[in-house]
Amino acid sequence: MAAESSSVAKSGKAPIATEAVRRIDELFEIERAVNGQTQEQRLALRREKSKQIVDLEIWMRQQRALLSSSNDTAKAINYLLNRWAAFTRFLDDRRVCLTNNEAERALRGVAVGGKKQTFAGSDAGGHRAAAV
Template identity: 45%
Template sequence: MAEEGLRQIQALYAIEAELHGLPPERRHAERQARSKPLLVALRDWMEAQRRRPSGKSDLGKALQYALGRWDALMRYLDDGQLSIDNNLAERLLRGITVTRKNFLFLGGDTGGERAAVIYTIAETAKLNGHNPEAYIATVLDRLAKGHLASRINDLLPWNLSPEAQAVAVG
């Protein structure tokens, strides 16, 4: 039973491998056409199988876990920018986790929350081809020079090209 479930999941990852590097609109369309039917079949299969193993077995727990988070899994179908899993986020957080003890004295919960926001901005900037320090400096500079709050989306890492950043900082 586990092998069958893995085979179905591997088919989804094979599609994602083919879609890697395509524009988000194309990935969205391909996922709707190719991945969605496979996910519907997987869910039907999981629903049919979930009573077979004991609920206390590893396989039973895995089926319940997956079905309990099904809506979250399906979310990637609707946005070509999302990944099928959170492996990238896990890798990006590894560095922060390793230095967690260094952050114990950030001034309490508020300081920790602020640090989390800054790390999120820095990592998102990196993912979008920016030097995080230069990106943050550019955003702060533009905000200080009166950037309109109604146009704040223009400063998001995926909307601000690294070239525009270089011009603004340089």
């Protein structure tokens, strides 16, 4: 869903999607700025600089009201608004990152190994690959 919205925004054919992506990019810019800080510093800087997130929610709700429910941008807005508490968790918990990149990197080895392990050659090879 996010990929759809991003591609729609990049095309320039959906001004609401373009503006939403721009606003969310501002939050990611703040995250890049606090990266490498201590957890306490990150939390303080996030709270100070990410106040516009409240404006983002209000703006998204206003824009959503202007769109039909079948509109791709409306679907993307609904997706985010339905997960708003999880999306904004990074403002209250200094351990939480705005993205899930770290979790995806941790799982990448499992995903890459999965395809290779399909062709273990024998049952014994499959058992050894599964143990690894």
